[in-house]
Amino acid sequence: xxxxxxxxxxxxxxxxxxxxxxxxxxxxxxxxxxxxxxxxxxxxxxxxxxxxxxxxxxxxxxxxxxxxxxxxxxxxxxxxxxxxxxxxxxxxxxxxxxxxxxxxxxxxxxxxxxxxxxxxxxxxxxxxxxxxxxxxxxxxxxxxxxxxxxxxxxxxxxxxxxxxxxxxxxxxxxxxxxxxxxxxxxxxxxxxxxxxxxxxxxxxxxxxxxxxxxxxxxxxxxxxxxxxxxxxxxxxxxxxxxxxxxxxxxxxxxxxxxxxxxxxxxxxxxxxxxxxxxxxxxxxxxxxxxxxxxxxxxxxxxxxxxxxxxxxxxxxxxxxxxxxxxxxxxxxxxxxxxxxxxxxxxxxxxxxxxxxxxxxxxxxxxxxxxxxxxxxxxxxxxxxxxxxxxxxxxxxxxxxxxxxxxxxxxxxxxxxxxxxxxxxxxxxxxxxxxxxxxxxxxxxxxxxxxxxxx
Amino acid sequence: xxxxxxxxxxxxxxxxxxxxxxxxxxxxxxxxxxxxxxxxxxxxxxxxxxxxxxxxxxxxxxxxxxxxxxxxxxxxxxxxxxxxxxxxxxxxxx
Numbered sequence: 001x002x003x004x005x006x007x008x009x010x011x012x013x014x015x016x017x018x019x020x021x022x023x024x025x026x027x028x029x030x031x032x033x034x035x036x037x038x039x040x041x042x043x044x045x046x047x048x049x050x051x052x053x054x055x056x057x058x059x060x061x062x063x064x065x066x067x068x069x070x071x072x073x074x075x076x077x078x079x080x081x082x083x084x085x086x087x088x089x090x091x092x093x094x095x096x097x098x099x100x101x102x103x104x105x106x107x108x109x110x111x112x113x114x115x116x117x118x119x120x121x122x123x124x125x126x127x128x129x130x131x132x133x134x135x136x137x138x139x140x141x142x143x144x145x146x147x148x149x150x151x152x153x154x155x156x157x158x159x160x161x162x163x164x165x166x167x168x169x170x171x172x173x174x175x176x177x178x179x180x181x182x183x184x185x186x187x188x189x190x191x192x193x194x195x196x197x198x199x200x201x202x203x204x205x206x207x208x209x210x211x212x213x214x215x216x217x218x219x220x221x222x223x224x225x226x227x228x229x230x231x232x233x234x235x236x237x238x239x240x241x242x243x244x245x246x247x248x249x250x251x252x253x254x255x256x257x258x259x260x261x262x263x264x265x266x267x268x269x270x271x272x273x274x275x276x277x278x279x280x281x282x283x284x285x286x287x288x289x290x291x292x293x294x295x296x297x298x299x300x301x302x303x304x305x306x307x308x309x310x311x312x313x314x315x316x317x318x319x320x321x322x323x324x325x326x327x328x329x330x331x332x333x334x335x336x337x338x339x340x341x342x343x344x345x346x347x348x349x350x351x352x353x354x355x356x357x358x359x360x361x362x363x364x365x366x367x368x369x370x371x372x373x374x375x376x377x378x379x380x381x382x383x384x385x386x387x388x389x390x391x392x393x394x395x396x397x398x399x400x401x402x403x404x405x406x407x408x409x410x411x412x413x414x415x416x417x418x419x420x421x422x423x424x425x426x427x428x429x430x431x432x433x434x435x436x437x438x439x440x441x442x443x444x445x446x447x448x449x450x451x452x453x454x
Numbered sequence: 455x456x457x458x459x460x461x462x463x464x465x466x467x468x469x470x471x472x473x474x475x476x477x478x479x480x481x482x483x484x485x486x487x488x489x490x491x492x493x494x495x496x497x498x499x500x501x502x503x504x505x506x507x508x509x510x511x512x513x514x515x516x517x518x519x520x521x522x523x524x525x526x527x528x529x530x531x532x533x534x535x536x537x538x539x540x541x542x543x544x545x546x547x548x
Binding site: 018019021054068071077087094098099105106227228229239240241251344361 | 457463464467469470472474477478479480487491492494498499500502503505509516518520521522527528531533534544545
């Protein structure tokens with residue numbers, strides 16, 4: 001059989017495996033097998049490419065694969081679940097850089113049409129933006145650089161100039177795809193700068209959106225690289241990833257009641273004048289909290305990023321088990337943007353052995369929240385802030401929240417009375433039915449656990 | 455004609471992607487993201503061609519670096535997704 005046809009048929013098989021794998025990811029029971037199926041698709045796609053007529057030497061391929069695989073495997077096994085957003089960000093960046101380089105190398109292939117040159121331009125642009133954007137997102141998440149929005153006066157002007165520069169150099173490269181031309185290097189440099197400029201004005205609380213969006217870009221970059229080297233499997237796989245990233249981005253934006261444009265182009269308005277909240281805070285001791293929990297017949301935990309920081313998830317699971325043994329109905333209510341990436345809390349709780357059928361979504365818990373005896377808020381703030389419902393001046397007004405203030409009793413575990421990530425005051429803390437359990441979240445939970453064991 | 459054909463593939467794939475992903479529950483969004491991220495490492499296929507083709511050594515070097523980055527993306531992405539998914543368990547009847 002003609003080798004070319006064989007390779008392309010194998011690519012079709014690989015694409016089908018990706019699709020089946022993604023489909024199986026839709027349920028926790030089949031998700032793991034789905035991921036393996038998709039991995040098999042990847043493996044055969046890469047192996048069959050070695051048979052490609054153009055591939056004449058293997059040393060570069062072997063060395064690149066060995067080095068990359070070792071780095072990837074070590075990183076995958078060593079990363080903690082708390083820092084998963086950083087890890088995914090870096091993997092995204094690696095994919096983006098690969099697409100940029102594939103686009104670059106495609107310039108060395110002979111007989112490129114104008115359309116191909118145009119897609120080479122796109123693959124360099126999207127790949128470059130994905131690469132540096134991901135690195136900046138990683139730096140913000142890992143707190144290597146300040147997590148807040150970096151905004152300066154002439155930002156829009158500078159960005160506009162960068163975009164103009166990219167389109168001019170891109171057009172020149174498209175029309176004359178000669179190597180080592182100055183416009184080519186300008187294009188590469190500006191694409192990299194654009195990635196940085198695109199992510200620095202985005203504040204830490206918006207990181208779930210950025211990570212999702214960069215995920216989408218990494219797919220689109222692979223797509224563009226597929227056009228550049230005329231390869232179907234890159235286009236199919238890239239488009240699947242691009243679509244998945246866009247859907248996640250939309251979900252995140254919706255969960256924050258903000259448009260994508262607003263997230264991307266305006267730093268989070270923490271300086272807006274929210275109505276000043278005054279009231280009395282009612283602290284509670286672990287002993288009293290225990291008595292209330294002990295009598296509760298339904299308890300829901302509402303975790304936020306603070307739980308990850310305090311590494312409290314294992315203690316929380318232990319408390320949950322004790323409560324369940326005590327006859328209470330225990331659930332974990334998870335807001336779509338809790339944590340630093342979509343689904344982050346779910347992974348942390350899964351790591352702590354919380355069964356996934358106890359994890360409930362915001363839309364499931366809200367209709368029945370007023371029948372919940374105790375809602376325990378652990379390290380979450382904005383996602384349970386009733387100001388989002390009531391205070392039109394609040395910067396988070398309109399954002400859907402978990403209405404814990406409507407539960408019969410709310411415990412808020414909090415280190416002290418500082419405001420949350422977005423710097424917004426939270427009237428929940430002053431609520432009639434709210435009790436503040438001050439101290440480190442992990443210690444507070446552990447104290448409750450030991451009360452139960454007595 | 456080539457361009458039209460490739461665009462056709464692109465459009466169908468995007469539509470399929472939307473259909474598939476919108477069915478994933480939010481519980482699995484992190485593994486979905488890292489798993490789809492691993493799929494975006496497919497660009498490694500292009501990198502393999504670039505690293506192995508008969509062109510200037512510079513092109514091969516670019517290809518080799520691209521292969522390495524693609525491999526980080528692919529290997530790391532699939533392994534970390536598997537590690538996460540292994541943790542998702544149903545309630546065991548005691």
